[in-house]
Amino acid sequence: MIQKFFILCSGADTQILDTCSNGEKNKYAGMGATVFFTALMAWIAGSYALYTIFDNAYTSGFFGLIWGLLIFNLDRYIVGTMRKKDSKLNEMVQAIPRIVLAIIIAIVISKPLELKIFQKEIDAVLQEERNQKLIDNKSQITSYYQNDINHLNQEIDNLKKEITTKESEVNNLYKTYIEEAEGLSGTKKLGKGPVYEEKRQKHDAALLELQTLKQTNLEKIDKKEAEIAVVQDQLEQQLSDTNPIIKNFDGLMARINALGKLPWLPVLFITLLFLTIETAPVIIKLLASKGEYDAKLTDLEETQIGWLGQKAYQRTKQQETDKDLNNRIYEDLKSDEALYSEKKEKAAEIAKLQAEAFYKQQKSVL
Template sequence: MLKKFFLTCSGVDKNLINECSNGEQNKYVGIGATVFFTAVMATIAGSYALYTVFDNKYAAIFFGLIWGLLIFNLDRFIVSTIKKSDSKLKEVLQATPRIILAIIIAVVISKPLELKLFEKEINQVLLTKKNQMTLDNKTQIAQQFTPEVAKINSEIEVLKQEIVTKETETNALYQTYISEAEGTAGTKKLGKGPVYEEKRAKHDASLLALNKLEIDNSEKIKNKETAIATLVEKQKSAETKSQPIISNFDGLMARINALGELPFFTSFFIFLLFLAIETSPIIAKLLAPKGEYDFKLEEKESAIKTWATQQMQQREQMLQADISIDNKVYKDITADEELFNYKQKMARELMKLQADSFYKKQQKML
């Protein structure tokens, strides 16, 4: 049962292979088994690759099976179409396009399994990238809000500086009228005279202006601090909204790029392994000597080719014979006087009818 299945996988003619020896059958059983297990590896690799895309195991298994069947069909076709001949160079030239196709298939099959084998290392690379992307994202978002925040902060500093300046001016006026009262400055007269009253009034007016300025500027500063808090909240919201995009940065393309950053030779040797698996049926058939099955297949194809050539030649001869007979028959007919007179009579009748018809049309037009 298993032997018949692997023979089917190898793409051989079962009627011919059953007439061959066990050794010849076992050779093609081995080739068929290689084709089958290559398709199994392709199914596993394709399922994992598609799972990283769809994140759904049922969809991944379904499309992975389709991919495995496609690879199986391609490998079976490649092996079954390589014909053995007496010239190794001719065989190699015949197999070259198929080997190139096998290399492409090996690349496609090996890459998803490399992603699985180096999953931990790839996750580390992706984590480093995500962290850097998070920092870069915060920097880019901050660049949108920082200028506005800095502008509002500078406006707050101006308002605070206005209060400090007015406070300094008021304190200076306070010292002035106190010194006048003590007689240490101004008129240098001890007591509260007219000059003292004048300077005291200036101080009181400045103090009232300072109190009003503090109230007004405090309200403005409070509003501006609220605006800064709103901008900071918007900045945090923008960072929060963009973070899931960065967190989901682990798709198939991202993992392939991360794999490319790992040491080359480890990944390359895995590729060579799958290349050896994929090309092994072709290499085995190229290295194997021309066997019993190949001779039987060549004999059968030669017989069919000879029969087809004979059929074509017979049809050509029949055609030539028919042409010769027809030429002779029609040549004899051309000399028949009775047929000539009959056709002449019919031609006259036809010309009369044409003349009558033309006359009637012209008569209607006039």
């Protein structure tokens, strides 16, 4: 039962193989087993690759099964369509496209399994890349919003500087009118004279301006600080929105790129293993000598081709014979007076009817 199943997987003609020896059956059963297990690994590899996309075992398993059946069909076709030739060179020419296709299939199959085998190493590489991306992302976003924050801080500093400058001016005016009263500067007369009153008024006016300026600028400063808080919130929100995207940076393409950053020798061994498995049926059939099954299959195909060629030849000769007979028949009809007279009579009647119809039409027009 198992042997029959594997023979079916090999793509061999079971009716011909039933008439062959057990050795031939075992040979093609081995080829079929290789095709089957290659398709099985393709199913596993495809399911894992799709699981990294869908994150659902049932969906991944279903589409992975379709992928495995596709690989099974391709491998079965590659092995089943190879024919043993009398010349090894002709066999090589026949096998080259199949070997190239087998190599492509092997690379496609091996890649998801390599991702699974080196999963821990790939996760370490991805973690490093995520950390670096988080740092770069924070730096870019902070740099984008920092310009606005710096501009607002500069405006706040300017407003505070205006207050400080005005306070310095008021303090100077205060010192001036006090020294005038004490006779230390100005008129250097002790007492509160007209000059003292003038300087005191200037100080009082400047003090009033300072109070107004403080109130106005402090309101502006509060507004600027509120704007800075809004920008800070926007910065934090942007980081909150983008960080999860970076933390989920572990898709199929990211893992393949991370795999390429690992040491190449272990990865190469896995790829070579699948290349060997995938190309094994083609190589085995290429190296095997022409056996009983191949001889019978060749005989059957040549017999069918000969029979079909004979039928085509007979159809061609039959068409040529019918053509010659028809030519002779119509040549004899040319000299048949009875047929001539009958066709002449019918033609005359048709001409008469056409003339009458033409006459009626012209008459109606006039």
